[in-house]
Amino acid sequence: MSHYREDDIDGMADEYEMADMDDDMDEEYHGRGMGDSDSDNEEYGQSNSKVTDTSSAQARKGEDIQGIPWNRLSITRERYRQTRLEQYKNYENIPNSGEASEKDCKPTKKGGLYYEFWRNTRSVKSTILHFQLRNLVWATSKHNVYLMSHFSVIHWSSLSCEKSEVLNVSGHVAPCEKHPGNLLEGFSQTQVSTLAVKDGLLVAGGFQGELICKYLDRPGVSFCSRTTYDDNAITNAVEIYDSSSGAVHFMASNNDCGVRDFDMEKFHLCKHFHFEWPVNHTALSPDGKLLVIVGDDPQGLLVDAHTGKVIGLFRYQRMNFKNWLC
Known part of the structure; x- marks a missing residue:
């Protein structure tokens, strides 16, 4: 994990949020006839006892799976999503690494059904x-x-x-x-x-x-x-x-x-x-003989799990802090 100050946490999030649009939506959720609340247990002006889950049956009837009352807002879900895709800035520790890696990646096939929504709980x-x-x-x-x-x-x-x-x-x-x-x-x-x-x-x-x-x-x-x-x-x-x-x-x-x-x-x-840089994640091979180690370096390590000896290197795209999440 890269070095950071704890007082940077809020600032980093704020810098990369679509602040204006999100603030407008939040105002509509809580300020325009929907009630203000200081409670973490209240959402969209309604208590958790009233709004805690969205079921698959409700979703099939057209209810938003996150419980967002789009019919009460001045913006549609489709427009908000499109604006967010166009304006949201994803954090990159290497400038333009996202665009560069996309050139090496195969196009993703869309339209496949891999998951089916079942329930969203907000309690x-x-x-x-x-x-x-x-x-x-x-x-x-x-x-x-x-x-x-x-x-x-x-x-x-x-x-x-x-x-x-x-x-x-x-x-x-x-x-x-x-x-x-x-x-x-x-x-x-x-x-x-x-x-x-x-x-x-x-x-x-x-x-x-x-x-x-x-x-x-x-x-x-x-x-x-x-x-x-x-x-x-x-x-x-x-x-x-x-x-x-x-x-x-x-x-x-x-x-x-x-x-x-x-x-x-x-x-x-x-x-x-012990290695030369902060270690973000270590994974063990199924046979228990090898470790894959990634961290604050553009190269990952293949390591003997018993001795700690480095037996190989591999390079990966360090895009959007992906190696933090391996």
Whole structure:
């Protein structure tokens, strides 16, 4: 993840928004006879008890899947979308990289039906502090979703349409189990930068190098660790995987240029690889022998998963921060 100041977050978003049109729409949503509201639980001037979902049946009848009341606005959905496509400026860290990469890409065939709309719920809202952050929403099955909402990790079921809090990091969080390397004093007010949820395990990474591990079927937190005290410590990505021995591990990628591998049975650090630039994401090959590592460099690395030795390089288009999201 590239370096940034936290006070830049709002400015970066504002700079690339179609501010005038969005403000006009917002005024129409809330200001022209639709009621003003200070509550996060109110949308388009109506309470969440009235407007929480749009079903597939409602969508087939012509209702907007996002619940936007276009019939009450002075602009149509089609016109707004066309204007946004024409005026919206996507952020690029390399000028004109989008246009350049389009020349190398094959034309996309349109008209295929790959997904069918089922439901949109607006009672569950994720909170993402910065547009570079990744993996803060996880679908562990067709019906189970885990997401960050402010300082809470929330579970939402699409079957029952109910949500529950899994972990709250707004206050003090400390481990209730004893493991070597466990930071018994824990953390306070952790800002979560990335998540991983798989096979009943949850790992949250923080802006200051924090790692918080929890079993979903156990009360409390099992493990807390700070991977680094480096000034540039943010945890960019966490990957939970089964090792070749069958043991469950997780791998953390950090802005301090490190990749760390932990055994989740004993929560001990097994491997620590160091590279020349901040690591944004690490992926393990199906046979467990190779790592693909991408970060703040136009070249990605092919690495031996056991030794950390670089055995190959590959180049990719670093367009629109795509390597942040690999």
